[in-house]
Structures are given as structure tokens and as C-alpha cells.
Amino acid sequence: MAVPKRRKSRSKRNMRRMQHDKVAAPTIVPCPNCGEPVVPHRVCGSCGHYKGRAVKVTKPDTTATE
Numbered sequence: 001m002a003v004p005k006r007r008k009s010r011s012k013r014n015m016r017r018m019q020h021d022k023v024a025a026p027t028i029v030p031c032p033n034c035g036e037p038v039v040p041h042r043v044c045g046s047c048g049h050y051k052g053r054a055v056k057v058t059k060p061d062t063t064a065t066e
């Protein structure tokens with residue numbers, strides 16, 4: 001079995017470990033129905049639409065109106 005010839009430095013070890021557990025920013029697209037930012041392939045949390053039709057019954061939005 002292949003064995004490392006030299007011990008890697010603390011820096012190199014930490015650089016390797018930094019690749020793990022990275023938090024990736026979620027992909028956000030505007031909802032085609034209401035324009036709110038939504039995660040792709042999910043029902044829109046604002047208007048309840050998915051694939052051009054209402055999937056979820058939502059109450060009239062009271063927070064967005066001013």
C-alpha cells in the first residue's frame with residue numbers, strides 16, 4: 001500500500017480539512033409567478049406556485065403590502 005513519504009505541515013493539513021464542511025450558498029432564482037426569490041424545484045413560499053400552477057393555498061400576504 002502506498003504510504004506518504006513526508007509528513008504534511010500543519011498548514012497543509014488544515015488546508016485539506018478546510019475543504020470539508022464548507023457551507024455553500026443556496027441557489028436562488030426569482031419565482032416566475034410573483035418574482036420572490038425561491039430555491040429551484042421547490043414550491044414558492046410566497047405565492048404557493050410551482051410549475052405555473054397554485055399548489056399550496058396561501059393567505060393574502062399581509063407583510064409585503066404597505
Ligand SMILES: [Zn+2]
Binds near residue numbers: 035044049
Ligand atoms: Zn411565487
